[in-house]
Amino acid sequence: MPEKFGPLDIYALLPKTNCGKCAEKSCMAFATRLIERSVTAEQCPPMLEEKHKKSMEKLRDLLRPPIKEMTVGTGERVAKIGGKLVMYRHELTYQNPTAIAVDVTDEMPDDELLKRVKAIESYSFTRIGEDLRLDMIAVRSTSSDPAKFGKTVRIIVENSKMPLILCSFEPNVLEAGLVEAKGRRPLIYAAKKDNWKEVADLALMYSCPVAVFAPNDLQLLQSIASTMMRYGVEDLVLDPGTSVETGLMDTLDNFTMARQAAFVKGDRALGFPIVGVPLAVWSKKEDPPEITAWSEACLASMLLTRYADVLIIHALEPWTLLPIITLRQNIYTDPRKPTAVEAGLKTYGQVDENSPVLMTSNFSLTFYTVANDIESNKINCYLIVVDTEGLSIQSAVAGRKLTAEKVAEAIKKTGIEGKVKHKKIVIPQFAARLRGDLEDMSGWEVLVGPQDSSGIPQFLQQYWQKKA
């Protein structure tokens, strides 16, 4: 793919009849929406006709994601990886959030293995209405014994629906696992310089995606990937190697070069998802586990931000998983999402004339956090969302976007005075300095609430009932 193409390049391939069958006014409008990825080429009915076949092929090629999309696993937990359309997050929403795999080994006792598999499968954290989970299990053959590996894979497959990564450089070990995971489409890890042909045969025989491993050598990575493609393997994943500490610069450089080669040079052999291995930090045996888990979380966060489509980690600690999955949620949001929500009066639950009146800013993240705390605690209340020009309370107070005048005006404009018979408003602690002026201007009694909206239920219980 060329580095940049515009609506005109797309338009040239369309029927140019402005027939309107796609529900757009013109072919040019449709071309623009194709660029934004808000429609697909198939939504133009004439393009599916025989006479446009050649153009359609060209169009599909032009719109093909520079990073190939593929699936790992099957069924309800199937993981989709790659499919990246842009290099930088601000250009367009990143596709397919980084899949996070946690390791098990073929030398774990059965009960320990099952316990860990269940922990990985059931991990879930709900954040801003989204259920954040782990995506895969990486089965490492630490024994290099096919029988042990096969048995381990069998136990996992029988007890879990999670997609698997089968990790060994020994083709016979890999095959023992593939036999047990038949039909489950695991990711094979990995083909390298001296085993690529046998591993490529396995990938073809079992119809599985396969990782290519060429540590610190992008030339070799590109060569093996090209060779595997020619050999007939279509779904590849790239591992340029994850080094820790002083080797980290090499790793970041390689990840970046591979991605930039795919986007800038249209290099197809490097246009595949990248796998990062933060688990590599556990090779430092002298540190206590908390320190190593800390390092792993830092490395995972950096690689997640620097183009990793799959991450293999070890620690299952809540305090290390929380920042990693939160960061993933952040990085994979729509960059065009505005920072502000509509200001005005919101109501929650069953409100009456005695219901509490709370206030917050219209910064979307502040608003959703507050709204979530109100809803999940089933609080009946009014919430005045003040237009702070999309700033958080703290920044808005500092930047004079949230002033006593503004809140007083919002109290008037929302008509809250006709809905409740009291005149009491709870403001966030970060806005405490508005209290005096606000009381003078509005004639309302101002209660300074908690610093964080998680404290709202307790605050209302303690102060509202008593004062109201």
Added chain:
Amino acid sequence: MEKKKDSSSPLTDKAIFELLSRFKEIQLEDVDLEIKELELWIQPMARALAPPRRALPPTKPAKPTEILKTEFAPPIRQYSGGVCEVRLGAKKAEGGSRGTSLVIGGEKAPPLHRFEGTMPHEPLVALDVFDMPIPLAAPVKAHFKDVLQDPVAWAKLCVDKFGADMITIHLISTDPSIKNTPAKEAAKLVENILQAVDVPIVIGGSGAPEKDAEILEKTAEVAAGERVMLNSANLDMDFKRVAQAAKKYGQVVLSWTQLDINNQKKLNRELLDILPREQIVIDPTTAALGYGLEYTFSIMERIRLAALLGDQDLQMPLASGTTNSWAAREAWMKTPEWGPRELRGPLWETITSLILFMAGCDFFMMMHPAAVKTLKDTLRALSGGGKAPPDEIAKWVTMKV
């Protein structure tokens, strides 16, 4: 400083001590973790018999039998612009009294694109000091509880013990709605701090726009020639007054806007009418991990790319108020199911800093010593240029954890 630790918790001794190495106290609550001996050994490769193979599908023609030779060249792009260098702190010969004079900026390629150009200067870390006691998250407070009443001692602690490149003195008591400390008194404190520590400093206002212009002007005057950073000039205040003071007394200005690249350009252009680019640093506002970090990340990345592509309004180093990461409840809240906040909190700040470093940030204003240490260790490792042998990189597959 008094040692306060829970001797029943192995985490205290083994984990956080290692992390904090030189500073050995930490407050622990509700921590119940066991340190397991971390064992690692590499099993000798054992080859075993393979299960019987199935027949291969019919072969397609021209399958390669050897690895194909391909051409690989690093995908280098050309960048017509670059980031200017900003010097912070002046030594005696330069008209100040600082023991160190530090430079940030100077990039000619995107961050961590070593194949296109190295980063000429390692980013710097300034630790926060406040001129009056303020509410702090428990994991942070543990490190500063003895100096909360004494900003001079606080500043010394940051430099002597926690390895801060610089310190920021936040003059929050000058806020008319807090203590309304007069400018003269604030200036006196700045002088005392300049005498107590010899690193370059940042002078922060209270966020009260009118008073800040006065405070920053007065403190810039008493710090004349020291090349301090005035935090901040912003669109809600008389920023020209701050810029004029920086010009007159040889200081640097932090150009602060709120997650809006157009406002950032507008403010920078105004400041550029008064000051050379080399006296301006950009702060587009740092939102915490989980609370808008992605906005900061993308704005920094866009600003840096624009600078490299020639946008002269944005060719200054980038700064982050990384301390804002403590606004995230995941950082400070005592929630046992999220794990110990003594680890979770500083990790939250650490990751916020690392992610912004990857977007191009040159200057970090931070709070927790462990976060500072991890960031600095990472920066050092990245500039170390060491190589990991390929065999080492492959070992994770078979290693025992």
